[in-house]
Amino acid sequence: MNLKKSILLIVAVLLIDQIFKIYIKTNFKLHEAVEVFSWFRIEFVENEGAAWGTKLSDILPISDKTGKLILTVFRLFAISGIGYWLYESVKDKKPAVLLASIALIFAGAFGNIIDSVFYGLIFDHSYNQVATLFAEDPYGTLFHGKVVDMLHFPLIDTTLPDWVPGMGGERFTFFDPVFNIADSAISVGVAILLVFHKKAFPKDAEESQENAV
Template sequence: MSLKKSFFLIVVILLIDQVSKVYVKTHFMLHESVAIFSWFKIYFIENDGMAWGTKLSDFTTFISDRSAKVILTLFRVVAIFGIGYWLYDATKKQGSKILIIAIALIFAGALGNIIDSVFYGVLFDDSISQVATFLPETGGYDTLLYGRVVDMLYFPLIEVDLPQWVPFYGGKRFNFFEPVFNVADMAISTGFIMLIVFNKKAFSKRTDI
C-alpha cells in the first residue's frame, strides 16, 4: 500500500471525525443527548484528559490540572511525529497492507484528537447551558493547548437495574457499554486491534503494493 493511499485514508477519517465533532459542538449543549436507537445515542461530552476521562494529575499530587493538560497535549504532538515517521518508513520498506492501514488509522485518530486539544479552546466558546459558536466574537473558552476533546458516540447496549442480592453492586444501575467516544478513538482502537489480532501478517514483508 502506497503512502499516497494511506494519506487518502487519513484525510477521510480526519474529515469524518472533525465534521462530526464540529456538528455536535455547534448543535448540542454539553450533556445533551439524542437517541438514534435504543442501543445507540449521540451524547455530547468533553474530555480534557486521557482515555476514559482520566487526567495525568490523577496520578500525581504536584502537577496541577492545567499543567498536566499542557504536558499531555505536547506529548501527543511529539507522538504524532513518531507515528508519522513510522508510517513513512513502513511504506518506504513496502510493509504489509495490514500494517500500513493500522498505522494510518492510529495516526488519523491521534491527529484528530490533537486538533481538539490544541485548537478547540480558541475556536469555540463554552458549551455549558448553551450551544457553542464557532469563532465567537468574544473569544474561545480557553487558550491554545487547553482545548477539550469532543466525544459523542454512546452505545448503552445493556441498561438494567441489578438485583439486591448482587454483591457490592446490588440495586445499582448497570450500563454496558458505558464509555463515550468519537471517530478518532474508533480509528485508534481499530488500528491497535489490527496490530494485535493480525500481528504476524502485519509485520511480514510483502512484495505487492
C-alpha cells in the same frame, strides 16, 4: 498500499471526525443526548484529559492547566513518532495491512490533537448553551482545548435484581465510555495489528516459527 493511499485514508478519517465534532459542538449543549437505539446514543461530552478522562493533575501535584499542556505536547511527540513509523514502513514496502493500521492510528491521534490544540481558540463554552464556531470569547487558549466525544453504546443498562450481593437494586451499565470517530480509528488500527499480526509483520512471524523449530 503506497503513501498516497495512506494519506487519503488519513484525510478521510480526519474529515469525518472533525465534521462530526464540529456538528455536535455547534448543535448540542454539554451532556445533551439523543437516543438513536436502546443500545446507542449520541451524547455530547468533553474530555480534558487522556483515555477515560484521566487527568495528569489527578496523578501528579500539578495544576489542570499544566497537566493539559504536558498531555498535548506528549501527544504531539507521539504522533510525530507514528508519522515517522508510517513513512519508514511505506519506504520499506511493508504489507498493506500494516500501513492501513498505522494510518488509522495516526489519523485518530491527529484528530484528537486538533481538538486539544485548537478548539480552545475557536469555540466558546458549551455549558447550558450551544457553542459558537470562531467565537469572539473562546473558552481556552492554544494547547488547552477539550476533546469532543459523542458516541455512547450502553449495551447493557439495567437495574440489578435485589438478590445480587452488595449491588442489588443498583443501576448497572456495560460499556459506558463516550468516545469519538478518532478514538474508533485508533481502536480499529490496533485491532488490525493484533488480529492480523502475522500478515503485518511476516518476517517476525517467520523468525518465531524458525526459532520454534
